[in-house]
Amino acid sequence: MDIILQQLVNGLSLGSVYGLIAIGYTMVYGIIGMINFAHGDVYMVSAYVTAIAIALLSFFGIESFPVVILGTLIFTIFVTGVYGWVIERVAYRPLRGSSRLSILISAIGMSLILQNYVQISQGAKQQGVPTLLSGAIRFDVGDGFVQLTYMKLFILCASFIGMGVLTYIIQKTKLGRMCRATQQDPKMASILGIDTDKIISTVFVIGATMAALAGVLVTLDYGGFDFYVGFIIGIKAFTAAVLGGIGSLPGAMLGGIILGLSEALFAGLISSDYKDVFSFSLLVIILIFRPSGLLGKPEVEKV
Amino acid sequence: MSNAVIRKTLVSLAVAGSVTLAHADVVIGVAGPHTGAYAAFGAQLWNGASAAAKAINDAGGIDGEMIKLVKADDACEPKQAVSVANRLVDSDEAVAVVGHFCSSSSIPASNIYEEAGVLQVTPASTNPGYTDRGLPNVFRVCGRDDQQGDVAASYIVDTLGAKNVAVIHDKGTYGKGLADAMKSTLNAYGVKEVLYEGLTRGEKDFNALVTKIRSVDADVVYFGGLHSEAGPFVRQLREQGSKAVFISGDGIVSEEFVSVAGSPKYVDGVLMTFGADPTSYAAGKEVVNQFRADGIEPEGYVMYSYAAMQVVAEALKQADLDPIKAADWLHGHKVETVMGTKSFDEKGDLLVSDYVMYEWDDKGKYSMLDM
Amino acid sequence: MSQAVVSINYKKSVIDAVIAGLLALIVFGPIVGIVLDGYDFNAEPERLMWIVLTVMAGRLAASVFFQTSKGAAFLYKHSSKEEGVHVLPPGHKSKLRWIIPLTIVIALLVPFIASKYILTVVILGLIYVLLGLGLNIVVGLAGLLDLGFVGFYAIGAYGLALGYEHLGLGFWSMLPISAIIAAIFGAILGFPVLRMHGDYLAIVTLGFGEIIRLVLTNWTEVTQGPNGMNAPLPTFFGMEFKRRASEGHVPFHEFFGIPYSSVYKYIFIYLVLLLVVLGVLYVKKRLTKMPIGRAWEALREDEIACRSLGLNHVLVKLSAFMIGASTGGLAGVFFATYQGFVNPSSFTFFESALILAIVVLGGMGSTLGVVIAAFVLTVAPELLREFADYRVLAFGMLMVLMMIWKPRGLVRMTRTGVEQREGNVK
Known part of the structure; x- marks a missing residue:
């Protein structure tokens, strides 16, 4: 019993991270219909920026946890957001109107560039950040116990707050309305006076900031990272986005949590050898039988 | 930055040129990852081998013939290993090779050396498959993964007296080979592992696996893999409140292990098998001092590479520079090296393995355990 | 394309270059300029400076070039979509x-x-x-x-x-x-x-x-x-x-x-x-x-x-x-x-x-x-x-x-x- 509960805790925290990264995929897909293949690598960049921010702060002698975490979050989100904007400007905007294939290939190229640029500048070694917050809450369940570290608790809270803020922006603000309008009909939106190029850029920035939030949280929790971390987690997050219905914001979060939970349960109860085979098979099966995902709207083919 | 690259290219061109000019000499390849993710290890191989070659040349060479070294880069990719092996035996006409570093490079390359009748001595490839295929020309001056597994298994059974052992590996050539070797010795001792699973390299979340380890009440976790996964893994193990002893192999011998784990307190008490400190041999004192005087720390595989070069030179000397005869000679004779006297069995493995147990402390350093 | 003389707005080009330089500083600053070493870091300001200067120079050159008539022609040529297959005349014999x-x-x-x-x-x-x-x-x-x-x-x-x-x-x-x-x-x-x-x-x-x-x-x-x-x-x-x-x-x-x-x-x-x-x-x-x-x-x-x-x-x-x-x-x-x-x-x-x-x-x-x-x-x-x-x-x-x-x-x-x-x- 305690084991199942612990696996649920594991799955929930992993899933909320998947969800945060999935938002970047789902928003970009919703607005310009492309898979931003480089998004996982934006997350990877944010992990490096997190470590650099912490190193800088400790260099200036700042040690208190709230200040460090706040400073790191602001710095990382800002830098990663600029990355999102620059990537869109350099690799995707010149291709607006080209075939989807060209944009996707450009995105794959961007992903290779980011990985290798980080590898060359930072070296191919493993990196880590010092533990800032340790300790855990322990619940006794029957004979065993369930352990929830403060860091996991922090991840859960921070990602739900991040989600909440984003939902508010999209649903209630003027910017959100413009985003939704562009998503529904870019041509009409531009006729109505919305600068669609600007909105698309904004969406990339929002996606990157969510990836940065995930990057900070995950890096603080797991400690280690390298230039290759973006690939696996990017694919998993994309799976989550598809699972929830690509283009749908709550879908991304739901998909992330379902994927995280099912991975944890699969690895815990069946085999961790075939865990990734399971996730990829899940992706393939969903795309075959329900291409629009759990909460997505079916795609209508237009001539 | 580009300036440095151009200079490097010019230097390497000059090196290549000097090699082709001096064709009468004994050409020996130093093959390893000189670029890419494992370039640091390639540099260790090169430092050790070139220092040894210089010492031998200063002492008159091999029967008066000077050793010329050729750097061969495989980037630890099997595909490139085959390509550079062909270049070494064909264009460079090497008679012997010190290398490669990764087992997955040494194995495919050894086929090419065997066909060309070239002697191969690896300072670092520990996979049993390298020598187990019965090739006559392959040797190694390092241990084998199964020897390492033996040491770990006997420690687990005899010293720790553990009953519930979880065996985890990273599905890589090295990691899985190590875990399997440990497991089979463990089973031979009559202890059956309670869990045997793989994790994915490149991932950082092993919480599900850790919970599973908790569910089987493991008191020892044996991990075959590298520090990149061992760090987060041991941290998550501790964070979930498991007190199981964590044991691994020489794949975690790196200071990065501590930084990846997030804090020295997580690696406190972690055990690992590793060759007895290569700088501790009496025969190598002078060489170690010489390295330090030259500003090179003889860490990792530097001394192994030095010893490999000595083995190659001695065998070639005894066999009048015929590499096939040299390989025959090595199977029945002892060679004095900076890491003590080395002798080989019929497969080309060392007769005596030098693996011992090390322990990490709460400062993030490791030291040899008395056994 | 008409060959009308296009006046070049250098002020705009310089502003473009400065903005590009600022962005390059933000983007490359942390990753290129600060190299992690364990929990510590080494600053590498020199190579960061070179990268930022290269980006600025490149942006300046591009900005000026695209304002000339040649640059405009270049842009026009490459913004047109090359769709479909290029059809050669019947009976064409390849060289x-x-x-x-x-x-x-x-x-x-x-x-x-x-x-x-x-x-x-x-x-x-x-x-x-x-x-x-x-x-x-x-x-x-x-x-x-x-x-x-x-x-x-x-x-x-x-x-x-x-x-x-x-x-x-x-x-x-x-x-x-x-x-x-x-x-x-x-x-x-x-x-x-x-x-x-x-x-x-x-x-x-x-x-x-x-x-x-x-x-x-x-x-x-x-x-x-x-x-x-x-x-x-x-x-x-x-x-x-x-x-x-x-x-x-x-x-x-x-x-x-x-x-x-x-x-x-x-x-x-x-x-x-x-x-x-x-x-x-x-x-x-x-x-x-x-x-x-x-x-x-x-x-x-x-x-x-x-x-x-x-x-x-x-x-x-x-x-x-x-x-x-x-x-x-x-x-x-x-x-x-x-x-x-x-x-x-x-x-x-x-x-x-x-x-x-x-x-x-x-x-x-x-x-x-x-x-x-x-x-x-x-x-x-x-x-x-x-x-x-x-x-x-x-x-x-x-x-x-x-x-x-x-x-x-x-x-x-x-x-x-x-x-x-x-x-x-x-």
């Missing part, structure tokens, strides 16, 4: 028709003049030509973006190793069998993904390629997992290319009474591979002229229109997948026999990206382009070993720049026009 036989003759001579090392590099190049041709059918002609092509390559390579290990089959039996198995896998993948297109397809195929690699890694009982497997060499009428042949076989050099040399085996692999590549080239050339090839391209350009015209899109897509996959399988067999050893680390996603880069850079659909790109991308790294660290970075940049500059690749696909004939139906 290349003399070059093809010449190339074949040179190719046949290569093994007898080149050293063994060069020969092995050329073999690797030809293997990538084969892979590029296979993926070109799927991506270039049929327009189905396949990011898991390496899966078929792995199936071919492991087909040879597994067939040898478990069934005792040699190179010659496994060459066709592996191609067929790869084609079957192509169909298995093809069926479910027929309903998808574009990006969804890309992700599913990527998942498929990863699944194959993961299964090869984990299924230790059969594939020996990460330890890899040995693959056999080809035989020449039962004769082996080894120094000492296995039981019941005669070594090639003893039969002909010549001294042993390992180069014979590479010459033989090369010649067989060359024949297969030429065969595939020929088949592909024919296919593009046949209805099926035209159907692939039509489907690539507009699926809905094709379906409304009664084209069986299931059959068309499946055939593209299967033919592409079987070519990948053939390449895998050659790779395994050339290397003598296979393990899952040769079949990562990067390999798929490399093959895709060959197809994209060569020009999607263009055979000549693919051949050139395959050689450039495999031979260049061999020549530039010193720059190996920058190789992948250069790949990525090439992919992005190529898509911006020439979305249809280096060599555009062409087709000779048809003379109008008098038909029966008026």
